[in-house]
Amino acid sequence: MIRVIVAGGGWSGCAAALSAAKAGAQVLLIERTDLLLGTGLVGGIFRNNGRYTAAEEAIAMGGGDLFVAMDANSRHKGIQFPGHNHASFYDVTTMEPLVKKILQNYGVEIRMMTRIIDVQKYGKKLQALLLDSGELVKGDAFVDATGTAGSMGNCLTYGNGCAMCVLRCPSFGPRVSVTAKADVKEILGQRADGSFGAMSGSCKLNKDSLSEEIRLQLESDGVVILPIPEKLRKKNSLAKKACSQYALPAYAENLVLLDTGHAKLMTPYFPLEDLRSIAGLERVRFEDPYAGGIGNSMRYLGIAPCDDTLKVDGVDNLFCSGEKSMILVGHTEAVVTGLLAGHNAVRYGLDMRYLTYPRTLAVGDFISFIHGQMLQEEGKKMRYTFSGGLYFARMQEMGLYSVNRLEISERVVAAGLGDIFSGCLV
Ligand SMILES: Cc1cc2nc3c(=O)[nH]c(=O)nc-3n(C[C@H](O)[C@H](O)[C@H](O)COP(=O)(O)OP(=O)(O)OC[C@H]3O[C@@H](n4cnc5c(N)ncnc54)[C@H](O)[C@@H]3O)c2cc1C
Known part of the structure; x- marks a missing residue:
């Protein structure tokens, strides 16, 4: 039987483990913390825009x-908030x-609180x-889904220091990249100024620390928008964000709160005393990161070529x-990238031709387009998502954006990929 080992249990690692198991492999998923979902533990927004x-x-x-x-x-479905339509919010707490x-x-075997520290090649x-226990785990094919967030050293060097986010590096040890350990030179994402x-781009507030009026409105509508007093608006705050889809003036002029279980505040950080000077937030405190008054996690430091x-260059x-x-x-x-990587890991074991998503599908165009962009210096300074910014604009121009389920499934069938992940390859 083909043994696939997935490193990292964020959303992409979970999807890779799932597709590899569905394709018939024996799968081991390794996660360094005591919770799966990685940064997805504090996200929640999906189905917005593309x-x-x-x-x-x-x-x-x-x-x-x-x-x-x-x-x-989901706690809420079909929500509109600045720049975003038909969003759903899953409950991050459950x-x-x-x-x-x-x-x-x-049948995926999951090993929690297990950190990969090196590779044998x-x-x-x-x-x-x-x-980290000293044990060596052997596999036929591997998926690196260790993400790019942290570690503390990176947050210190490139950000405002460790803000104590949900990844909890001090407790579970820092992220280690399988790709880097395999001696592959990684790519660094950049900000507009080249750093x-x-x-x-967001933090979480404790919902019970909001005024009752704001909390009730948030729970019934899913979204609350509070204008930020002129003197508290931060210049250049939009340029720092990881999420280009929220780099819109509405997010510099307002506090946008979303109900994802906690109150998701759509700004990277906000000084606590300033936040508490806004009506209804006098008692507010952060849920994630705990030091959300001073900073947030740093990301895109270590991307695999x-x-x-989704095969890593230089490692078969x-x-x-x-x-x-x-x-x-x-x-x-x-x-969507996890599904592809896990599936192709099984194809490697079976000596089959790898799957690529075709460019007639949004998922295929997304991957090819970004890989092309990353070959250019300016392209490394952008962040890409189906939900906004450059890629959502392209998706609409190319006629790839649709909210018509039948049309989307017909497109998938026409591409020859209907139910491709349901079938066992082995
Ligand atoms: C605060 C915040 C809010 C966000 N909100 C949203 C949102 O609302 N909607 C949305 O779509 N996106 C959101 N995002 C972005 C989204 O969460 C990520 O882009 C996406 O989930 C990344 O998934 P991933 O699996 O690639 O990486 P990660 O989520 O970073 O997962 C990587 C996993 O690998 C583990 N790991 C790392 N190294 C090792 C090792 N050596 N051994 C074992 N395990 C290891 C980590 O512990 C982690 O669990 C948010 C991100 C953040 C930080």
């Missing part, structure tokens, strides 16, 4: 289990156990991963997904 199309493409390809779970665990159950139902092939990395099949049996595979932002983006 993410709707991408999720439906994955569903039509037979890889929709995780989106169906997000839908089933999502993780549900995903773990789905993976276990597919022979020629151009990975043989095993070395765990490296980007700061995560790879082709559109290593694939990558999520933020590790390109400068992408989002759970949806992580899941």
